[in-house]
Every structure is written in structure tokens, then in C-alpha cells.
Amino acid sequence: MPRFFIAGTNIMGGMAIMRGRDAEHVRVLRMRPGEDMIICDGKGTDYKCRLVKADKDQVEAEVIEVVPCPAEPTVxxxxxxxxxxxxxxxxxxxxxxxxxxxxxxxxxxxxxxxxxxxxxxxxxxxxxxxxxxxxxxxxxxxxxxxxxxxxxxxxxxxxxxxxxxxxxxxxxxxxxxxxxxxxxxxxxxxxxxxxxxxxxxxxxxxxxxxxxxxxxxxxxxxxxxxxxxxxxxxxxxxxxxxx
Amino acid sequence: MPRFFIAGTNIMGGMAIMRGRDAEHVRVLRMRPGEDMIICDGKGTDYKCRLVKADKDQVEAEVIEVVPCPAEPTVxxxxxxxxxxxxxxxxxxxxxxxxxxxxxxxxxxxxxxxxxxxxxxxxxxxxxxxxxxxxxxxxxxxxxxxxxxxxxxxxxxxxxxxxxxxxxxxxxxxxxxxxxxxxxxxxxxxxxxxxxxxxxxxxxxxxxxxxxxxxxxxxxxxxxxxxxxxxxxxxxxxxxxxx
Incomplete structure (x- = not known):
């Protein structure tokens, strides 16, 4: 599943908003509404999201599930x-x-x-x-x-x-x-x-x-x-x- | 200390004889008689040797000590x-x-x-x-x-x-x-x-x-x-x- 990092502040109200380089990346991957991705806040939390809209400048995804990132070591x-x-x-x-x-x-x-x-x-x-x-x-x-x-x-x-x-x-x-x-x-x-x-x-x-x-x-x-x-x-x- | 691999059969009678690429390498390193090197038989044994003669085609070294190579793992x-x-x-x-x-x-x-x-x-x-x-x-x-x-x-x-x-x-x-x-x-x-x-x-x-x-x-x-x-x-x- 595609994986992105965004600043925690762009995840609010059950929606994740991506702009700039990451939004560009979603378009390059030709992702379609309904497809799933993981957006990580860079602080150890994964947001499993479903793509809602991928515009030229902005990508919107609905947050489906919030979990601690399983790959982070305990040390x-x-x-x-x-x-x-x-x-x-x-x-x-x-x-x-x-x-x-x-x-x-x-x-x-x-x-x-x-x-x-x-x-x-x-x-x-x-x-x-x-x-x-x-x-x-x-x-x-x-x-x-x-x-x-x-x-x-x-x-x-x-x-x-x-x-x-x-x-x-x-x-x-x-x-x-x-x-x-x-x-x-x-x-x-x-x-x-x-x-x-x-x-x-x-x-x-x-x-x-x-x-x-x-x-x-x-x-x-x-x-x-x-x-x-x-x-x-x-x-x-x-x-x-x-x- | 410089380290070389040679076939076990070239070490005999307390002397190690190197030819070809390895002999060339000794010359490239500008090693002088009296300098020490390790010659390994490639089977886990190290021969600590002292250079005696480095001719154009052949290098002769005296074997000083024979020890199991300490770097070989036990597994x-x-x-x-x-x-x-x-x-x-x-x-x-x-x-x-x-x-x-x-x-x-x-x-x-x-x-x-x-x-x-x-x-x-x-x-x-x-x-x-x-x-x-x-x-x-x-x-x-x-x-x-x-x-x-x-x-x-x-x-x-x-x-x-x-x-x-x-x-x-x-x-x-x-x-x-x-x-x-x-x-x-x-x-x-x-x-x-x-x-x-x-x-x-x-x-x-x-x-x-x-x-x-x-x-x-x-x-x-x-x-x-x-x-x-x-x-x-x-x-x-x-x-x-x-x-």
C-alpha cells in the first residue's frame, strides 16, 4: 500500500489533506478515488486512508483507521x-x-x-x-x-x-x-x-x-x-x- | 599488516612462496625484506611471515607463527x-x-x-x-x-x-x-x-x-x-x- 508522511496538523476532522510534493506523488501513482493508502504523521502513528479526491493542487482522503506504526522499534x-x-x-x-x-x-x-x-x-x-x-x-x-x-x-x-x-x-x-x-x-x-x-x-x-x-x-x-x-x-x- | 591468500601447497619447509598477482601486490606495496605480513591458506589458518626476498616473479617469506585465523566465525x-x-x-x-x-x-x-x-x-x-x-x-x-x-x-x-x-x-x-x-x-x-x-x-x-x-x-x-x-x-x- 502506498505510504506517505505528512505533518500531523493536516489530519483533522477525519480527513487528511495533502499538498505539494506528496499530492504530486499521488497523481504520479495514478491513484483513483476509493483506493487505500497509509499516511503517517512522522511521529509513529499511521492513518489508513481512502482517497476521496485528487485535484491538481490538493489530495483529500478519508481516515479509515488510526494505528501505531508497527515498524517502529521499541528502542x-x-x-x-x-x-x-x-x-x-x-x-x-x-x-x-x-x-x-x-x-x-x-x-x-x-x-x-x-x-x-x-x-x-x-x-x-x-x-x-x-x-x-x-x-x-x-x-x-x-x-x-x-x-x-x-x-x-x-x-x-x-x-x-x-x-x-x-x-x-x-x-x-x-x-x-x-x-x-x-x-x-x-x-x-x-x-x-x-x-x-x-x-x-x-x-x-x-x-x-x-x-x-x-x-x-x-x-x-x-x-x-x-x-x-x-x-x-x-x-x-x-x-x-x-x- | 598486509594480508594475502595463497594456496596451502605454496607454504612448505618454513617458507612461503608467492607468485603472480600476489607477488605483484607485494611489490606495489613497496614491502622491504624484514617487514611482516599475514599469508592465509584460505582454509582458516594464518601464517605470520617475514619478507625475505621480493623478486620480479617471486616473493619469499619466512614463516614466523602459525595461528587459526581469529576472524573466522564459529558458525x-x-x-x-x-x-x-x-x-x-x-x-x-x-x-x-x-x-x-x-x-x-x-x-x-x-x-x-x-x-x-x-x-x-x-x-x-x-x-x-x-x-x-x-x-x-x-x-x-x-x-x-x-x-x-x-x-x-x-x-x-x-x-x-x-x-x-x-x-x-x-x-x-x-x-x-x-x-x-x-x-x-x-x-x-x-x-x-x-x-x-x-x-x-x-x-x-x-x-x-x-x-x-x-x-x-x-x-x-x-x-x-x-x-x-x-x-x-x-x-x-x-x-x-x-x-
Missing amino acids: SVTVLCGLPKGDKTDYIIQKCVEAGAGRILFFNCDRCIAKPDEPRKKVERWQRIAEEAAKQSGRGIIPEVDWCGEYVEALNVAMSHELPILMYEKGDREALNAVIDGGKDAKTVALITGPEGGFAEYEADMAKVCGIHVCSMGERILRCETAPVVGVTAVMYATGNLS | SVTVLCGLPKGDKTDYIIQKCVEAGAGRILFFNCDRCIAKPDEPRKKVERWQRIAEEAAKQSGRGIIPEVDWCGEYVEALNVAMSHELPILMYEKGDREALNAVIDGGKDAKTVALITGPEGGFAEYEADMAKVCGIHVCSMGERILRCETAPVVGVTAVMYATGNLS
Whole structure:
């Protein structure tokens, strides 16, 4: 069934009103009055609707049923990634949204090779990728994607979560599954992953000092664009959100 | 440390001999006598070696230490994928090898959109992608990639594993984590995933008749190239191979 996101305020009195890009999309799909669609408020609630009218500028649909979006995980995972090169950001966003991430933030650290002048300029495009992936995978929210500045800021964000984890590929680390299983009741999880060159040792030490769990993800070395989706999947699996 | 795969027969008498493409690679890396490398026999054993001589045609290295490759998971996972369009195969191969898959097979089924005349022609290229990913991620084997023909053949292959699972996105299914946790002692797992359009209902029914667990992966709809890596990650997590 076609799936759209609209702002909650456009659903009122048992009717959903769509304009702009989404209304255009309904026309492109050649939907006819009487056909069903799901309109999501982007806050985890799905409105099952029946199309009433599709005009040039506006689409009207009758609300048939209101349900919590079944695809939203019970745990909110924030993914924090050292900014990788090129379009790996796009891949990370798409796959993490599919896997169930609640928010995706990129930051700058010691070994970030790509330092675009203004990563903030990319945020709008990143957000569109998240929206597309959220629609396609049936999510009940559009995960926020943003640039969060320097590594210290990423640590600060992570520390505001009940279970903050940093993935690191060497040295003295905790086992990922012990940490996740030990924090199974956490409702908020942060996963920090590095750029192509990984983290510098002092960066891993900083995380430890902040009380962040520095974890191994097994002995296989994961690419910087693979580690985030593997991490989100591990959390979803452990918290019963993969079944 | 640089990592190479060579056939086991080229390691003898405490010396490792490399020729051809790998010898070329050693020269490209400008390695000097006295530098260390890991040469893997592709069967799960790592030979830590010290470079003795790098001639135009041949590289000789002294074997310092022989250890089981620490990156090899304790469970052997065969991934079976309905052939997707375009270069999604490459992505599936690369990510599944990183995640720890032991073998990757593609097959043809009802909703496969891409039906290249001879997918067998692609096997050699697929295998090179697996080799690259195995080197990069530190694997102890080069997972086999192959074309396995029709869906019925994929079911047959899956049934030769202790824990055969088919991922399906609707209807009456078992929970993936219950099935994996219930089969934790299995040493061989098969994961069957569909092409872009998923499986036809009769195909899921066929799998059930064969005794294959038909499983849900949560309510989020995963792209055909995302489901295999998510499945492999779930198995690795559950069997303690992600820590």
C-alpha cells in the first residue's frame, strides 16, 4: 500500500489533506478515488486512508483507521558516524533507516579524510535520503539526519543516551553482545562508529573517560559504511525488534 | 599488516612462496625484506611471515607463527539470494563477506526481474569481489560465490544445513530471534532471501513443506540487498561471533 508522511496538523476532522510534493506523488501513482493508502504523521502513528479526491493542487482522503506504526522499534538508536568520504554517507543513511535507527549524526574527528567546507550544506540532501528510506521501509518516523560538528560534541550527544557505545577495532574492549544484553532495558542507545581510518587511540580513551562502552564487533574488520548497519542490527536483534 | 591468500601447497619447509598477482601486490606495496605480513591458506589458518626476498616473479617469506585465523566465525552461514537487478549482487557479496558469511549463492525465482542469459558468466567477477572483501576484513577463508540455478535447487542446498531459514515479509511466520536462539548450537545455517519483488506465496509455502523456517525480520521492509547482511549479522550476534 502506498505510504506517505505528512505533518500531523493536516489530519483533522477525519480527513487528511495533502499538498505539494506528496499530492504530486499521488497523481504520479495514478491513484483513483476509493483506493487505500497509509499516511503517517512522522511521529509513529499511521492513518489508513481512502482517497476521496485528487485535484491538481490538493489530495483529500478519508481516515479509515488510526494505528501505531508497527515498524517502529521499541528502542531509539542514535547512530553517530565519523564523516566518511564521498557518497558513503548516503549508503549509511539509507541502510540505518531500514535497519531501524532513530537518528543519524555525522561528526568530524582526527582521521576524517573528507572535510568538506560546509557539511551543513549536505544536511538537506541527507534528510531527503532518510525520508525516501523511511517511506520505502514502512517507518513511522523520518529519522533526523544532521551534522553534529566535532568529536567532543558527538561524545556529548552519546552521553545523553542510556546506553552509549563506541565501536573500536583494537585494544582493550568490552564484548558488544555482553554490553547490549546487559543494557537490554535501555530505551535510548547511541552507537558511535569511526571514519575510514578508524579512531585514534586517544579518541577511544576519551570515550572511556566519558563512561562510554568501547566495544569490539568481532575480529572481522568492518568498513566504515558497514559498521553502523551491523551495530543497529545487533541492537534490534537483542531487543526483540527483528522478529 | 598486509594480508594475502595463497594456496596451502605454496607454504612448505618454513617458507612461503608467492607468485603472480600476489607477488605483484607485494611489490606495489613497496614491502622491504624484514617487514611482516599475514599469508592465509584460505582454509582458516594464518601464517605470520617475514619478507625475505621480493623478486620480479617471486616473493619469499619466512614463516614466523602459525595461528587459526581469529576472524573466522564459529558458525558457517550460507546466504542464498534471489538474483537482484544490476550491481546489487556486488554489494550483497561485499557486505555478507564482511559480516561473516561462509558462502553466497544466487538463484532464479518467480519474481526475479533480472534474468541475465548466463549468470554463470558473472561468477568469476563475483568471486573476485569476495576475495577483495575477505582480504580487507581479515577473513581466514575466501567465501565461495556461485550461481545455483532455480529456486528448487536453492531449497535443496538450504535443506543440507542444520538450520535453514527463509526470510519472508508477510503471512504466518516464525520470529527470527526465536528460531536463531533455538538453533544456537547449529554449526551450519542457511539464509534464503528474495529478489526485489520478494517471494511468491507458493514459494514460501514450498519452503515450509521442506521444513525450512519461514521467518519475519521485523515489520520494517528491508531492500533485497539489505536483508542478507541483516540476516548474517543476526546469526553472528546470536552465536557470539560479534564480540
